[in-house]
Amino acid sequence: MEFDYIIVGGGSAGSTLANRLSARSANRVLVCEAGEDTPPGKEPPEILDSYPGTAYLNPRFHWTQLKVSTEVVGHNRDPNAPPPKLRKYEQARVLGGGSSINGQMANRGAPTDFDEWHERGATGWRWKDCLPYFKKIERDLDVDDEWHGQDGHIPVRRVPERQWPGHAKALAEAFGRAGYKYLPDQNGRFEDGYFPITISNAEEKRVSASIGYLNAEVRKRPNLTISTLTHVTELLFDEERRCVGVKATVDGRPQEFRAKEVILCSGAIHSPAHLMRAGIGPARHLTDLGIPVRHALYGVGQRLMDHPSIALASFLKPKARVTNKETRRHLFVGMRYSSKMGGAPPGDMFVVGASKTSWHAVGEQIASFILFVNKTYSETGEVRLRSRNPGDEPEVEFNLLSDRRDLERLADGIRRLTPLYNDPAMRNMMSNPFPASYSDKVRQVGEINTKNRILTGVMAKLLDGPGFFRRYLIENLIMEGYTLQDVCNDEDAAEAFIRGAAVGVWHASCTCRMGAESDTMAVTNNAGRVHGMAGLRVVDASIFPVVPCANTNFPTIMTAEKIADAILAGH
Numbered sequence: 059m060e061f062d063y064i065i066v067g068g069g070s071a072g073s074t075l076a077n078r079l080s081a082r083s084a085n086r087v088l089v090c091e092a093g094e095d096t097p098p099g100k101e102p103p104e105i106l107d108s109y110p111g112t113a114y115l116n117p118r119f120h121w122t123q124l125k126v127s128t129e130v131v132g133h134n135r136d137p138n139a140p141p142p143k144l145r146k147y148e149q150a151r152v153l154g155g156g157s158s159i160n161g162q163m164a165n166r167g168a169p170t171d172f173d174e175w176h177e178r179g180a181t182g183w184r185w186k187d188c189l190p191y192f193k194k195i196e197r198d199l200d201v202d203d204e205w206h207g208q209d210g211h212i213p214v215r216r217v218p219e220r221q222w223p224g225h226a227k228a229l230a231e232a233f234g235r236a237g238y239k240y241l242p243d244q245n246g247r248f249e250d251g252y253f254p255i256t257i258s259n260a261e262e263k264r265v266s267a268s269i270g271y272l273n274a275e276v277r278k279r280p281n282l283t284i285s286t287l288t289h290v291t292e293l294l295f296d297e298e299r300r301c302v303g304v305k306a307t308v309d310g311r312p313q314e315f316r317a318k319e320v321i322l323c324s325g326a327i328h329s330p331a332h333l334m335r336a337g338i339g340p341a342r343h344l345t346d347l348g349i350p351v352r353h354a355l356y357g358v359g360q361r362l363m364d365h366p367s368i369a370l371a372s373f374l375k376p377k378a379r380v381t382n383k384e385t386r387r388h389l390f391v392g393m394r395y396s397s398k399m400g401g402a403p404p405g406d407m408f409v410v411g412a413s414k415t416s417w418h419a420v421g422e423q424i425a426s427f428i429l430f431v432n433k434t435y436s437e438t439g440e441v442r443l444r445s446r447n448p449g450d451e452p453e454v455e456f457n458l459l460s461d462r463r464d465l466e467r468l469a470d471g472i473r474r475l476t477p478l479y480n481d482p483a484m485r486n487m488m489s490n491p492f493p494a495s496y497s498d499k500v501r502q503v504g505e506i507n508t509k510n511r512i513l514t515g516v517m518a519k520l521l522d523g524p525g526f527f528r529r530y531l532i533e534n535l536i537m538e539g540y541t542l543q544d545v546c547n548d549e550d551a552a553e554a555f556i557r558g559a560a561v562g563v564w565h566a567s568c569t570c571r572m573g574a575e576s577d578t579m580a581v582t583n584n585a586g587r588v589h590g591m592a593g594l595r596v597v598d599a600s601i602f603p604v605v606p607c608a609n610t611n612f613p614t615i616m617t618a619e620k621i622a623d624a625i626l627a628g629h
């Protein structure tokens with residue numbers, strides 16, 4: 059059977075496109091998703107959980123072999139120098155993609171982000187063009203005004219304050235006392251202030267893109283086929299530059315599918331890898347790997363972005379902790395501020411208050427500020443192939459902090475947040491603040507298994523013991539060498555801490571950017587069509603011209619909604 063569209067990857071973008079393209083009954087649509095299904099009514103409980111750690115710490119839903127480096131790697135690096143440290147970087151392998159395992163934060167970005175998209179060559183993607191599609195995604199359960207939609211597939215809401223744990227209430231009080239404005243709606247007018255976090259969740263359950271867009275009703279469409287456990291291994295071409303289908307392994311068995319158009323929705327790490335394996339990408343890199351160059355497109359895999367972040371953690375007194383009685387959420391309060399540094403636009407920095415940091419007993423005792431550079435200038439990351447083998451994960455260098463302004467704003471952010479620990483409401487709820495790192499050690503203890511449950515159970519009992527003993531444990535077993543005083547008062551210590559601890563926040567993007575054909579860094583046009591190729595598009599977070607000041611799920615779904623309309627209109 060020949061399809062009109064093959065969607066490679068049923069993630070945030072893929073699920074959205076599958077819904078919209080198959081709404082026209084003449085379109086035969088196939089979705090190939092490497093991971094498992096999340097069937098309506100039988101979604102894995104870990105995915106439905108309001109507390110997302112049960113999903114994003116669960117290797118069952120990941121590309122487990124993927125490892126990345128985050129530190130700056132110079133392009134003229136000494137080949138004899140030790141290789142950059144590799145870290146795990148969770149990317150979803152399950153229907154719904156990132157939206158099935160993410161933190162459920164529903165955020166849009168700054169209007170200036172999308173005006174910048176347009177200026178960088180994605181014509182027709184200004185804020186005024188994108189806002190209607192952000193509204194189209196959602197059914198806002200709390201707010202009905204000019205910023206919000208009421209008819210979309212994804213319900214959004216804010217956890218009511220009466221359900222917040224003591225930690226979140228103290229945080230809001232401290233932000234208020236420090237002079238930040240209260241914003242009842244983070245996705246209303248874009249301005250600085252603290253707010254209840256908006257989440258893609260209804261009735262204490264996650265609503266992923268697949269749960270929302272590929273619901274039972276949509277799955278009844280005879281022109282829509284969803285093939286899960288289907289790993290696409292190769293793109294097929296007839297003439298040199300026309301894509302006509304894919305090769306895949308379906309539950310382990312090889313199979314071919316043909317279509318008029320193939321749409322890559324595999325995410326910002328795997329979509330450029332598909333292109334490069336097909337000979338579409340930087341010519342020299344392809345030649346080095348012995349891949350015949352089908353079309354030299356320098357921008358493929360280049361300028362990978364994420365938001366650089368660090369954390370400040372503290373010990374929570376028992377009365378401050380998440381009780382799980384009314385909600386299992388752990389993120390309640392966020393804050394946006396303007397650093398006014400390095401020419402950054404307003405609202406360039408973002409803070410999330412995490413009222414617990416993992417699923418286990420110690421995670422429930424530790425809270426954190428996650429501080430990230432929302433308007434980052436570091437855009438020198440890269441995705442390269444290791445080999446032609448589709449089973450090998452690509453080599454991924456994020457090069458976070460390659461622009462010094464990002465490092466300086468994180469250091470400034472630490473100095474802004476630290477005094478909040480002296481606020482009376484905060485002192486009443488927590489103690490022992492320290493700079494923290496989402497290191498591999500933390501990840502290892504965060505993996506859901508019996509050993510970690512027992513280990514953290516014992517540790518938690520000790521942490522709840524006498525204060526001097528707690529301090530000893532935090533300084534010797536949890537902290538990574540720097541005190542809050544060190545990083546606030548000593549610039550060298552701050553830089554060393556930030557360079558060692560900075561990680562991304564899973565917002566991989568920009569590796570197949572939209573832009574004008576004359577721009578050597580552009581990979582697709584403003585409707586996701588790959589420049590110079592026929593029958594081939596990319597529609598996912600990789601086509602962002604620059605990462606917006608936001609968590610990237612809603613910007614990705616918005617992108618897919620807008621391109622779905624373009625495809626249906628014949629573009």
Ligand SMILES: Cc1cc2nc3c(=O)[nH]c(=O)nc-3n(C[C@H](O)[C@H](O)[C@H](O)COP(=O)(O)OP(=O)(O)OC[C@H]3O[C@@H](n4cnc5c(N)ncnc54)[C@H](O)[C@@H]3O)c2cc1C
Nearest residue numbers: 067069070071092155156160161162163290598599609611
């Ligand atoms: C742990 C985590 C936490 C996050 N937290 C938030 C948050 O709170 N809020 C927010 O807005 N954003 C968050 N994000 C980011 C957001 O979820 C992503 O930016 C978004 O989901 C990206 O969508 P996408 O369509 O580009 O890719 P994805 O949603 O990742 O979809 C890609 C899909 O393609 C499939 N695929 C890949 N290769 C193949 C292949 N060869 N064959 C078949 N299928 C393939 C994958 O299995 C996957 O399902 C988070 C992401 C992660 C991973």
